[in-house]
Amino acid sequence: MALDRPAATTPTAAPWWTSAVVYQVYPRSFADSDGDGVGDLAGLASRLEHLQRLGVDVIWLSPVYASPQADNGYDISDYQAIDPSFGTLEDFDALLAQVHARGMKLVMDLVVNHTSDEHPWFVESRSSTDNPKRDWYWWRPPRAGFEAGLPGAEPTNWGSFFSGPSWTLDETTGEYYLHLFDRKQPDLNWENPQVRQAVHAMMRWWLDRGVDGFRMDVINLISKDPDLPDGSTTGVGGLGDGFPHVATRPGVHDFLREMNREVFGGRVGEFLTVGEMPGVTWEQARLFTDPARGELDMVFQFEHVSLDHGPGGKFDPKPLDLRDLKASLGRWQTALAEVGWNSLYWNNHDQPRVVSRFGDDGEHWRNSATALATVLHLHRGTPYVYQGEELGMTNAPFAGVHEMRDVESLNHYRQAVAAGAHPESVLRGLRAMGRDNARTPVQWDATPHAGFTTGEPWLAVNPNHTWLNAEAQYDDPHSVFNHYRALIGLRHDLPVVALGDFRMLLPDHPHVYAYERTLDDTRLLVVANLGGTPQTAELDREWTAADIVLTNNPEQALLSPGRVDLRPWEALVLTRTT
Template sequence: MSAHPTTPPAAHTPAWWTSAVVYQIYPRSFQDSDGDGVGDLRGVLRRIDHLAELGVDVVWFSPMYRSPQDDNGYDISDYQDIDPLFGTLDDLDEVVAALHARGIKVVMDLVVNHTSDEHPWFAESRSSIDSPKRDWYWWRPARAGFAPGEPGAEPTNWESFFSGSTWELDADTGEYYLHLFSRKQPDLNWENPQVRDAVYAMMRWWLDRGIDGFRMDVINLISKATHPDGSLSDGAVAHGLFGDAGPFTMNGPRLHEFLQEMHRDVFHGRRDGLLLVGETPGATVEDGVLLTDPARAELDMVFTFEHMGLDHGPGGRFDRRPLDLRDLKATMARWQHGLESTGWNSLYWENHDQPRIVSRFGDDGAHRRDSATALATLLHLHRGTPYVYQGEELGMTNAHFAALSSYRDIESLNFASSARALGLLDEQQLVGALAFGSRDNARTPMQWDATTHAGFTTGEPWLQVNPNHVDVNAASERVDEASVFHHYRRLIALRHDDRVVRFGDFRMLLPDDPDVYAFTRSLEGTTLVVACNISGSPRSASIAELAVPGELVLGNLPGEPAIHGDVVSLRPWEAVVLRVRRSSD
């Protein structure tokens, strides 16, 4: 590897997060300390050595706030307390201190598009049409010509992300409230300055407590228009019953104004050392540039969703179609080039909402280890900040549950209920759809060892442990230098040590090759060539840069890569990173 740099590639000093790797913890599935079957903060304390050994720089926690747990904590009833399910504020302070002592920053999930319907704000809002907090949420009367509760009386025809209408009737006041997700997740009205002030005060409270930033849940939904009907969906479950809310709820007219106001009110004077990342469904590259342009003072980076929909059919996440690698290349390259001069990319395969990547884009059978490490190499060598979701560093797979009764996720259960009601899928088809697309695939307990319940809990886990934990677990991978875990360690170390990985220009190679994903990263006369065989058969590719002898920087399979002239021959799921002199063209 090259020596650690002392001079940045530009006149200014790059932000610290340009060389960082973020690790996401989904607390209820990470480590249980008290035997109740649910992960908790005391459990996190037991596993900090794992994070330190992996080498990550930031831990992002999914919500641990007080919540009825309708959507596993993304329905918050108190933003300034910890749910007893996970522990106490004192426990969190201890975890933060322990992580900081290891040089690891802490990012909290910020869920402010909506609250729980059990939040005191909403309880007050729904108490009366004349409530001082009535306008803190989106309330609307029935559609003209309809009585409240009558079919079709909803103010718009929008479909919820979790199936069904986005509008719920409140019988006591006779009006409907908006919920883009569960009916127990009413949307906050960001048009009301009192709402924004309350949110900003809460955010300052967390920063004062020592938090190092926020991952902002569906943050580009906070500005919306609530009057037009949406175009009818042709999705399998929607079946034309509901309209598309996206054009009226995503990237709304005041989004940038709100984010810039947030920046002024919350982050001014304490910007150094913080990380601000936004989850932005439906955002385009052009949106990403605006949101992450440092001069605009909004966000540091965003999560794009485009690459996560490439294996979805018309029916969405539960409608599987084979991935065309050429589509993935085109999407990734568009974001790499779009943000190369202004803005910054988030790099991710997995999170709490996405099935396991080795089961989606890889081979979770005979080639599990090799495909997991190939996909990791491909992602981490792009330009941006990589995110590792718990268990991804072990090559954890989808759950492959065989019964609908095994699922717990509200989105999955609502999908199954709607599909049954419409007669679209039989039980076997439903099991197959959930086995591919359910968010529970990412939420099975962390696989620490081969013992009962994978070392996650001494009790009965809230969600069934993946049976393959006997073979796929942290204990066995830690002692195996060829494991997925140690490959992730090497990838993280490479990003820390090699400034070409952090800052080098990106150029896609072989855009039309259906199996080989190859690209270069170049900086100041040095070029890294990355070539990954994303298939279970041997493949060869001609790459002009390889005509000059290069040095193997990293590979996921034993031995040197087979290179003859400018042709590299790759074994099934082989990924190589080579350092060569920049070509003269």
């Protein structure tokens, strides 16, 4: 745990996760063992060979806890039970044992900003205003001068991340409860020490069971401004922006240090803690991940995956300017070079598929998938691979909103159309950026339902599974899968990848992404054309004679003194010794 780790950069003293790669499993969509159309723990266990073959070190398991599934498991009704749709605790224990037997670790998803409204804590909390657990959540009476249940009576004007107000009236007591997300996800009150103690006890219970750490969902939102002031009006339905009053407030550092002490203090083992933090800045991330402060090992930041959001938000996408991407990722590399650590990702369960988003999922599908992977993985930080990314899975061709399942997308569609937006315009945004794109089942083979299930899948399989699937890629040396294997191998084998210094090259080039990594006398160059037309990159002449350690193009690279001519979506990795 970060509390006890030295801020070392030498290969022998560096934390284990500097050379590790994490693989995220979204269990509903990974593998179904019993034919009910929903992925489960036994299905995951049956596919561990795939992950071992890929070479990843850690599995991050998205929520499998008991849940009404209002937000696909991120609404938890019992933190110490497995949802029957995924299996049993015995299935979990068997999976964990198999993961460890294969030399991998397993990290749980910790969702403690909120619970389900069906969690016993909330059931008690809403039962009366004087219940002992009333203060475990955020309750407030109607706004003064307004009648409960009528517009404007909410205690603040905040909008929910999932559309609509962030307050819902509870008829039992006539008061409102806060939910930054869905109305079935009431926010816990972390100011109450009893809440924190209950969360710590639950975390210790999972560590005692053998898990290897936690990915912490929206963990920088757990400290709210107790005054709950109104936010500036965003113009969407007259709702206000409450984000400044809940995001990365000073108290969250105290909460995380306390968690570190109470949960990990004195434990022997190699654990991983990563905090998902919407809106976090690099200055804040340095504090969260400074080993001397004892908070977290790394954070997930959202700056680079917000660069293509248009004036209307994420569902109004605009083309990515590569120069903006280089400036963003380069800034984080520099900021966390001496203190802290980066998480590296393109995809997760909340983001559309990167090959469709920033790449070319048509003519240049394979090369754009592998070029984007190359650029990301060889930065300084811990790479995260989201299921199917290693195959180059693409966004899905949703015919309409009736084929979508995500609560965020459905709420947005309903609200936008009600406000007068044209349905097809709204659908274009959802098709490009909706979370269901990441949640279509993993494409294992060309059989019906892609080998994911023998039944009817909960979300339709992408039709391109007939050619884009794992079975078709295993024995192809130029496949996306085998390129990911090679990238993971480089991180394991070359200390310069895990620990080397970073220097961005060609920051103003609109199509070429290039950078150097340096450790002692070893230098590594990554250069990639992230576009569909040929490009020339001017380089130091010394790189002309360097060794090519990885390329995504089977043809000979076009290197000449002081330059490299790159084909569309071509990526090269070179190394030399000074």
